[in-house]
Amino acid sequence: MKKLSGVVVVVLLAATLAFAWTFTPRPLPVPDAPGPQLPPPPAVRATIAVAETGVLESNALFAYRGGGFEPRPFGMDVFVVRHPQGTLLFEAGFGRHLHEHLQSVPWLMRVLSKVQPATPLDAQLKAAGLPPERLAGVFLTHTHWDHVGALQDLPGVPVYLPRVERDFIAHGGEATALLRSFGELNYRLYDFDGPPYAGFAASHDVFGDGSVVVVPAGGHTPGAVVAFVRGADHDYALIGDQAWQREGVDIPAEKPWLSRLMVDDDAAGVRRNLVDLHRLQQANPRLLVVPSHDRRVTATLPRLAPAQS
Template sequence: MIRIHAIQTGGVWIRSRQREGFGRGTMRRVHTLLDRQWTERLPIWAWVMEHPEGLIVIDTGDTAKTAEPDYFPRWHPYFRLGVRMDVKPEEEIGPQLKGLGLSPDDVRWVILTHLHTDHAGGLHHFPKAEILVSRSEYQSARGTGGLLRGYLPHRWPDWFAPRLVDFSDGSFGPFSKSHVLTRAQDVILVPTPGHTYGHLSVIVRQDDHDVFIAGDTSYNEALMKEGKIDGVAPSDELAADTLRRIAQHCRTRPTIYLPSHDPDAQNRLATRRYVQD
């Protein structure tokens, strides 16, 4: 029996054109930064899976330290113009796990869809877990290059040394590569590049449906179904191809689609509401 919990680790405001991009290539990203309209406060979801093989956390949400004046690099245009965070200490994933009667020290695996701070900011709660991230994502996020791309590698814990995933287990449905995590073969990682080059998603196989934990492949289910890419994806083509593959998967098997900033994601999980054509 697999049980999945949705944990909201605070909220975030982004520019409306980040949620649904306008234009192509570099100009799409420029339009996002110049947009004057903010979204409503969006949730930052993390996911906790009680699995027979051990506790699994998918994304760690963010940290309350984002409220500190020097947490974000002031020279970076995105952090200065494009995002506002709202995370209280009690909203971090560690305290919320304890509220569920679970301990961060008992987590076996932490899977990161990607390494942006609103997905990796809670890493410090999991020093005893094995952490998985795609190899290409880790390489993109490191060092000065990572800072320029919008990551915060200088905020990672000193002990952070993830297991790098190369997706060597062959195809899985419409996805040409995969990585099977569990012995039961019911938790599968698939590459979903778009929002970042190394982005991955997690498919949880249940008896009669799948749960597709999607990170930032889109900001809500409707945008995925419409094939609308976001305003910061580094490659239009990769992002559009990923959305096509996800939609194809959802057509072939009943699927609950759970992006990280979709206000309706928790409700769809609780009511087992599948993607409809």
């Protein structure tokens, strides 16, 4: 009996050490060759502004391998992209019914995080002179619950998704349960009908002038995308949850095992994307890589301002 309990203690100790190891620093290997260049700046530029829909309290430990225990507010931020042909949202963040929506969230996620809503997105948009009927559409970097909540408050607005991500809503388990619960939205499916772009295999040029280009970057979810927005002073790569915090791209470093287990569909795909984004960032000094949830990055972008009356 004594021998058996000794074995149990050793096994538990080994499991604890192995689990702790999954949080330790482990930079991803980066090839030596220079990264790809973005195409030359297009003639027409887009502008970007941020609307904050709330915060999920977390910490660096869960965001990337090697992160410490310091608290990190994960911003639920929406990017308002204005272009002469129309205004788009990228992401939809938290909605008005956040606490109801939380019931659909994986329990471990609920236990590990505390949420704080901000002014509802639809109210912020209305104050900025952007009621739903004035929006050309919402692009989602992927369909997880924390990126889609406010779609419920923007009835009828077109929701743009690549085909494979539209299919993922049906079989994405708890992570896409919230979007499933919204039923049939005004989905518009798009294909990656354009050439390779910035090292990614294909592209979809939203306005046809190179100012807003979406590329396939599956991994976090099968149809996850990265959106490039070409502005006057900066180019932006809206990378969704490829990395939860900028260190994921800067180091580059993947999420620790527990986080990957909870949220990443294909960890190898995310690793490839992180290395590609790291190299792209190094080769393009004008490019700002923007993880959806890193407030230290999104706080540097212009805010969505109320319309002048």
